[in-house]
Amino acid sequence: MAEYEAVIGLETHIQLNTHSKIFCSCKADSWEDPANTNICPVCTGLPGVLPVLNERVVEKAILLAEAMHAQVQPISYFDRKNYFYPDLPKGYQISQFDQPIAVGGQIDLPIPETADPDGKGYVRSVRIHKLHIEEDAGKTKNARNQRLVDFNRCGVPLVEMVTEPDLRTADEAAQYLIRLRQLLRWLGISEADMEKGNLRCDGNVSIRLKGSNVLNQKTEIKNVNSIDSLRDAIRKEIDRQIREVEKGNEIHPWTLDWDEDTGELRKMRSKETEADYRYFREPDLLPLRVSSDWKKEILKDFPERPLDRRQRFADQYDLPMYDADILTLERGLADYFEETVTAYKGDPKKVSNWLMNDVLRMINDDHLEPLEMRLTPVFLSEILQLVDSATINITTGKNLLEIVQDTGKAPAQIVDEQELAQVTDDVQIREMCLKIIAANPEEADDFRGGKESLIGWFVGQVMRESRGKADAKMAKDVLFELLKK
Amino acid sequence: MQLCDLSAVEIRDKILSKKTSAVEVLESCLERINQVDGCPGSIDSRPETKEDAEKVHAFITLTEDSAREQAQSVDKMIADGDDPGPLAGIPATIKDVFCVKGTPSTIGSRILANFISPYTATPVERMRLAGAVLLGKVNLDEFTYGSSTESSAFQPSTRNPWDTSRVPGGSSGGSTASVAAGEAPLSLGTDTAGSIRQPAAFCGVVGLKPTYGRVSRYGLIAFGSSLDCPGPMARNAKDTALLLRTIAGPDKRDATGANLPVPDYLALLEKEIKGKRIGLSPDYFQITFPNLETSEYIQQPVPAEIMDATMKAAEIYRQLGAEIIEDVPMPNTRYGIPVYFVISRVEAASNLHRFDGVKYGHRTENEISDLRSLYRRSRGEGFGLQPKLRILMGMYVSAAQYSEQYYRRALQARTLIRRDFEQAFDPNGKYKLDALLTPTTPTTAFPMKDVYGDSVIMQYADQLTVPANHAGVPGISFPGGLDSNGLPIGVQLLGPDFSEGLLLQLTHAYEKATEDANWRLERPAVLREA
Known part of the structure; x- marks a missing residue:
C-alpha cells in the first residue's frame, strides 16, 4: 500500500x-x-x-x-x-x-x-x-x-x-x-x-x-x-x-x-x-x-504566551520540559510558581516538585485559584526555607501546607504556636534515645546480636516520642552510638 | 380658521399661555379627521364607495384614546406649572413605518398587519417626551416601496387633499396628506429616495430629509438601510425646524448616527441670507427615463410651470441678496435612479428576510409540509407586489455571479454622485455653493391609477430627489406655487452635510417673501368644501 x-x-x-x-x-x-x-x-x-x-x-x-x-x-x-x-x-x-x-x-x-x-x-x-x-x-x-x-x-x-x-x-x-x-x-x-x-x-x-x-x-x-x-x-x-x-x-x-x-x-x-x-x-x-x-491600550498588559513561558521556564529555571509544561498549563499556576521562586531564592526545581506533588493536588481537589490561596507563594517559600534551614523536617513541612491553607497563618507562627520545630538538641535527643532503649531491652539485645535492621524501628520510636519533631538523622546516629556501646 | 389649522408653534404657544388647552386642540384635529379622512385603510377589501373617493384616508390606525390621555397629561403639567416640553400639546401623525409600543406597526403590509410593536422608535419616543400628542399611524406605500401610497395593502389608500382623484405622492403620502388637510400640524416620515420631499411637493407642505445619520433610524422598519432618513413634515419652515430639533441628535441605539450637537434650528431662521451662494443645475431641469419598449433613454425638460416656480424662487433669493450661480454641473444625477434600483433592492431583499412567518407577522394558515413551504406560503401571502418585485431584483443583482456587474458598479456610481455634491459645495472649489435650488419633482400630483402598476416609471418620480439619498446630504421641499390645475408645485433645496439649519432658513425667507402671493390664499379642495 x-x-x-x-x-x-x-x-x-x-x-x-x-x-x-x-x-x-x-x-x-x-x-x-x-x-x-x-x-x-x-x-x-x-x-x-x-x-x-x-x-x-x-x-x-x-x-x-x-x-x-x-x-x-x-x-x-x-x-x-x-x-x-x-x-x-x-x-x-x-x-x-x-x-x-x-x-x-x-x-x-x-x-x-x-x-x-x-x-x-x-x-x-x-x-x-x-x-x-x-x-x-x-x-x-x-x-x-x-x-x-x-x-x-x-x-x-x-x-x-x-x-x-x-x-x-x-x-x-x-x-x-x-x-x-x-x-x-x-x-x-x-x-x-x-x-x-x-x-x-x-x-x-x-x-x-x-x-x-x-x-x-x-x-x-x-x-x-x-x-x-x-x-x-x-x-x-x-x-x-x-x-x-x-x-x-x-x-x-x-x-x-x-x-x-x-x-x-x-x-x-x-x-x-x-x-x-x-x-x-x-x-x-x-x-x-x-x-x-x-x-496599544488593549495590548498594554499583554501576557507572555503560554508556550513561550513554558520554554522560558525550561531555560531560565533549568526545569525538565515535563515540569515546565505542567507549570504553564494555567496562567495562575505559572504566576504562582514564579512568585514562589522569587520569594524563595532557592532551587526552582525544588519549588516545582512541591508544587507538582503537593500544592497542585490541593488546587485540583478543591478547585482553587492558585493566586487566591491562603497558602500564598510567600508562605510556600517560607515553608521551603524552614525545611532548608532544618528548622522543621520535610514531614512537618508538608503537613504545614494544609495548615497554612486552612488557617491563613504564617508558617513560622504555626511552627511556634504548635512547637513543631525540629528537635536538634543533642542532649534532648540523647535523653529520648536512652529512654527508648531502656524501655525496649529485648529489641536492644536483638540489635546487638546482629539484627541491625532494627535501627529503623528505633528511629521510629524516637520520632513518635518527639511527635515527629526530632531530627531523624541525628536520632539515628545517636541510637547507633548508644546501642553499639 | 380652526385650531387645527394653526401652525404647530402657534398651537404650542396658545396652550402654554393657557389661551387654549391641549385637549381642545386635539378635539379640533379629531373633528377635522372625522370630517375629511373617511374610513381608515384596512386589509379587509371592500368595494370603494363614492364617498371614499372624496376623502383623504390618511390613517391606518387612529389612536384617539391614548392621544386624549397625552393631551390631558400636557394640560395637567401646565396646570401644575411643569414644562411639558417643546412640542407641548402639538398633535402629530406618524408614518406607519415606525414601531410604536402597543400600536399596530404595519408598514402598510399584510405581512405585518397583526404586528403590535413591543418597543418605540427613537424619533417617536423623542416626540412623545417633548409633549407631542400622537394621533396615530398614517398610510404609506407597502414597505415604503412607491411614490403614490397606492401600493399599501391598507385600502383605500390616501388621496391628495388638493384633488382627491389624485395621489398624495409617497411613500409618506399619509403624512403629507394629514398635514395638508389640517388633521395635524406635524408628521414624522421617512425618505429613502424622496419619500418625504415628493409627497410634500404633491400635497403643498414642507418636508425635510435630514443628513444621513442626523436622525436615529432605530425603530424605523428598514428599506434601504444606507439611504433611509427619518424626517419632519409640516406646513411651514418654522414647524419643520421645531420637529427636526426634537428628533435629531445622537442615539446610542444607532451606530450610524452622527455624534454632533443639534443646533437650535428655530433660532437660525431669521438670519440674513445675503451673500449666500445658491446654485442652479441644468442636470436638474431635465428628466431621463427609459422607453420600456425600445430600452432607449428619453430626455425631456421639466414642465414649464415647474421650471417657472423654481426660477421664481431663484429670483426671490436674488432679491434677498443671495448670489445665484447658474450652470452648476451635476453630471451623475441621471445615474441616480438606476443606481438606486440596485442598491436599495439589495438592501431591501436582505431587510425583508426577517419576515418569515416564524416569529411575528403573517403566517400561512394553509397546510404546510415543511419549513420551506412555511416560508414560501407565509411570504407569498403576506407580501404584496412591490416587496416581491424588490426581493426578486435584489436577490438577482446580489447573486455571486452578478454582484460585481451590478452591485459593485452601483456603489461606484454612488460615489460619483456624492462627488458631484462635494464639488458643488466645496468652499475652495469652483462653485462654493451653500445650496442647490431645484424642482422637487418632474410632475405635480398625478391621477390615481395613472402610473401605478408601472414600477419603473413610478420610480422615476424620484429622479430629482434620490441623488441626495445617495450622497447622504440634506434636502427640503417647500411649496412654490400652484400649477394650472391648482395643484401644488414643490421647490427643492439641497445642501452640504448637516446644513439643515441653512435649508430651513432659506425656506423661511422664501415663505416670508411670498406670504402675500395669491396662491398662498388657496386651500386644499377637501377644506374648501368644508
Missing part, C-alpha cells in the same frame, strides 16, 4: 466571554438559563432594530489575534451573510467576510512523544488564515410535532479562526485544540469549554501521497464536541479516505456529521453546489477602525 499523509485544516468558533452580547446589552452567557430569557428586540431581529457593536468583543478578538501573531487590520468591515433558518431571526448573520479583523498568524505546536510515531516529539507550525468576528445564531429543537426556537444564543459574540491546511495527523489536530484552549483561558477571553459549545471546531480533511504537494478533494467534519471526538473523527475519516482511494474511488466533498453516541461519521449533505450567501457590507454598522492608540 502507498504511503499517505493527511492534510487537515481546522475552523474554530470561539465564544468570547463578554458580559453582554455583541450587538445589544443582553447577557451573553445563557448556560442552563431557560429558553428565551436573555433576549430583546435587537437580538431577536424585530422590525426596525439596529445593531450596536460591543467594543469588548473587538478587544478580546484583538487579544487573540496578537496571541496568534496575526496582523490586526486598521480597518475591517461587517457583512451580512444571508440565509433562511428559524434560528436566525434576521434572515442574515452579521459576520465579516473579505476584510476581517485580523489575517495571518502562526502557532508552533509542540507535539509530545506520545503523539509522535517515532516517539521523539517534534514541533508543528500551523499558519492561521484569518480571524473574524460574528454573531452566533440561536438553537432549534424538536418537541413532538413542533419545532421550538431558543433565541438566547442569538448575538453571542464569536471569533471564527481558520487555519491553513498545515496539520498532518489527528493527534496534531487535537494538540492544536489543546493549545488553543489553553491560550483562550490564559488570555481570559473565552471559557473554551467544548462540552458547553463555547469552543467549536470543524475539520477539513483530505489525503495525498506522502511527499506530494497537491491539495485533494476535502471533506468537512462537523459537530465534534470534545478534543477526543475530533481526534477520533479525523482518524476515522483519514482511514476511510485511504480505503476509498485504494479501492480506486473518488473522494466527494461531503459534509460529515460526527455522531457522539455511535462514534461514527455520517454524511450530512453533499456540498457539490456552494450556497450563495449574497454577502454585502452591513449598512447598519460603520467600518471597524482599530487605531494604533486603541490597539
Whole structure:
C-alpha cells in the first residue's frame, strides 16, 4: 500500500466571554438559563432594530489575534451573510467576510512523544488564515410535532479562526485544540469549554501521497464536541479516505456529521453546489477602525504566551520540559510558581516538585485559584526555607501546607504556636534515645546480636516520642552510638 | 380658521399661555379627521364607495384614546406649572413605518398587519417626551416601496387633499396628506429616495430629509438601510425646524448616527441670507427615463410651470441678496435612479428576510409540509407586489455571479454622485455653493391609477430627489406655487452635510417673501368644501 499523509485544516468558533452580547446589552452567557430569557428586540431581529457593536468583543478578538501573531487590520468591515433558518431571526448573520479583523498568524505546536510515531516529539507550525468576528445564531429543537426556537444564543459574540491546511495527523489536530484552549483561558477571553459549545471546531480533511504537494478533494467534519471526538473523527475519516482511494474511488466533498453516541461519521449533505450567501457590507454598522492608540491600550498588559513561558521556564529555571509544561498549563499556576521562586531564592526545581506533588493536588481537589490561596507563594517559600534551614523536617513541612491553607497563618507562627520545630538538641535527643532503649531491652539485645535492621524501628520510636519533631538523622546516629556501646 | 389649522408653534404657544388647552386642540384635529379622512385603510377589501373617493384616508390606525390621555397629561403639567416640553400639546401623525409600543406597526403590509410593536422608535419616543400628542399611524406605500401610497395593502389608500382623484405622492403620502388637510400640524416620515420631499411637493407642505445619520433610524422598519432618513413634515419652515430639533441628535441605539450637537434650528431662521451662494443645475431641469419598449433613454425638460416656480424662487433669493450661480454641473444625477434600483433592492431583499412567518407577522394558515413551504406560503401571502418585485431584483443583482456587474458598479456610481455634491459645495472649489435650488419633482400630483402598476416609471418620480439619498446630504421641499390645475408645485433645496439649519432658513425667507402671493390664499379642495 502507498504511503499517505493527511492534510487537515481546522475552523474554530470561539465564544468570547463578554458580559453582554455583541450587538445589544443582553447577557451573553445563557448556560442552563431557560429558553428565551436573555433576549430583546435587537437580538431577536424585530422590525426596525439596529445593531450596536460591543467594543469588548473587538478587544478580546484583538487579544487573540496578537496571541496568534496575526496582523490586526486598521480597518475591517461587517457583512451580512444571508440565509433562511428559524434560528436566525434576521434572515442574515452579521459576520465579516473579505476584510476581517485580523489575517495571518502562526502557532508552533509542540507535539509530545506520545503523539509522535517515532516517539521523539517534534514541533508543528500551523499558519492561521484569518480571524473574524460574528454573531452566533440561536438553537432549534424538536418537541413532538413542533419545532421550538431558543433565541438566547442569538448575538453571542464569536471569533471564527481558520487555519491553513498545515496539520498532518489527528493527534496534531487535537494538540492544536489543546493549545488553543489553553491560550483562550490564559488570555481570559473565552471559557473554551467544548462540552458547553463555547469552543467549536470543524475539520477539513483530505489525503495525498506522502511527499506530494497537491491539495485533494476535502471533506468537512462537523459537530465534534470534545478534543477526543475530533481526534477520533479525523482518524476515522483519514482511514476511510485511504480505503476509498485504494479501492480506486473518488473522494466527494461531503459534509460529515460526527455522531457522539455511535462514534461514527455520517454524511450530512453533499456540498457539490456552494450556497450563495449574497454577502454585502452591513449598512447598519460603520467600518471597524482599530487605531494604533486603541490597539496599544488593549495590548498594554499583554501576557507572555503560554508556550513561550513554558520554554522560558525550561531555560531560565533549568526545569525538565515535563515540569515546565505542567507549570504553564494555567496562567495562575505559572504566576504562582514564579512568585514562589522569587520569594524563595532557592532551587526552582525544588519549588516545582512541591508544587507538582503537593500544592497542585490541593488546587485540583478543591478547585482553587492558585493566586487566591491562603497558602500564598510567600508562605510556600517560607515553608521551603524552614525545611532548608532544618528548622522543621520535610514531614512537618508538608503537613504545614494544609495548615497554612486552612488557617491563613504564617508558617513560622504555626511552627511556634504548635512547637513543631525540629528537635536538634543533642542532649534532648540523647535523653529520648536512652529512654527508648531502656524501655525496649529485648529489641536492644536483638540489635546487638546482629539484627541491625532494627535501627529503623528505633528511629521510629524516637520520632513518635518527639511527635515527629526530632531530627531523624541525628536520632539515628545517636541510637547507633548508644546501642553499639 | 380652526385650531387645527394653526401652525404647530402657534398651537404650542396658545396652550402654554393657557389661551387654549391641549385637549381642545386635539378635539379640533379629531373633528377635522372625522370630517375629511373617511374610513381608515384596512386589509379587509371592500368595494370603494363614492364617498371614499372624496376623502383623504390618511390613517391606518387612529389612536384617539391614548392621544386624549397625552393631551390631558400636557394640560395637567401646565396646570401644575411643569414644562411639558417643546412640542407641548402639538398633535402629530406618524408614518406607519415606525414601531410604536402597543400600536399596530404595519408598514402598510399584510405581512405585518397583526404586528403590535413591543418597543418605540427613537424619533417617536423623542416626540412623545417633548409633549407631542400622537394621533396615530398614517398610510404609506407597502414597505415604503412607491411614490403614490397606492401600493399599501391598507385600502383605500390616501388621496391628495388638493384633488382627491389624485395621489398624495409617497411613500409618506399619509403624512403629507394629514398635514395638508389640517388633521395635524406635524408628521414624522421617512425618505429613502424622496419619500418625504415628493409627497410634500404633491400635497403643498414642507418636508425635510435630514443628513444621513442626523436622525436615529432605530425603530424605523428598514428599506434601504444606507439611504433611509427619518424626517419632519409640516406646513411651514418654522414647524419643520421645531420637529427636526426634537428628533435629531445622537442615539446610542444607532451606530450610524452622527455624534454632533443639534443646533437650535428655530433660532437660525431669521438670519440674513445675503451673500449666500445658491446654485442652479441644468442636470436638474431635465428628466431621463427609459422607453420600456425600445430600452432607449428619453430626455425631456421639466414642465414649464415647474421650471417657472423654481426660477421664481431663484429670483426671490436674488432679491434677498443671495448670489445665484447658474450652470452648476451635476453630471451623475441621471445615474441616480438606476443606481438606486440596485442598491436599495439589495438592501431591501436582505431587510425583508426577517419576515418569515416564524416569529411575528403573517403566517400561512394553509397546510404546510415543511419549513420551506412555511416560508414560501407565509411570504407569498403576506407580501404584496412591490416587496416581491424588490426581493426578486435584489436577490438577482446580489447573486455571486452578478454582484460585481451590478452591485459593485452601483456603489461606484454612488460615489460619483456624492462627488458631484462635494464639488458643488466645496468652499475652495469652483462653485462654493451653500445650496442647490431645484424642482422637487418632474410632475405635480398625478391621477390615481395613472402610473401605478408601472414600477419603473413610478420610480422615476424620484429622479430629482434620490441623488441626495445617495450622497447622504440634506434636502427640503417647500411649496412654490400652484400649477394650472391648482395643484401644488414643490421647490427643492439641497445642501452640504448637516446644513439643515441653512435649508430651513432659506425656506423661511422664501415663505416670508411670498406670504402675500395669491396662491398662498388657496386651500386644499377637501377644506374648501368644508
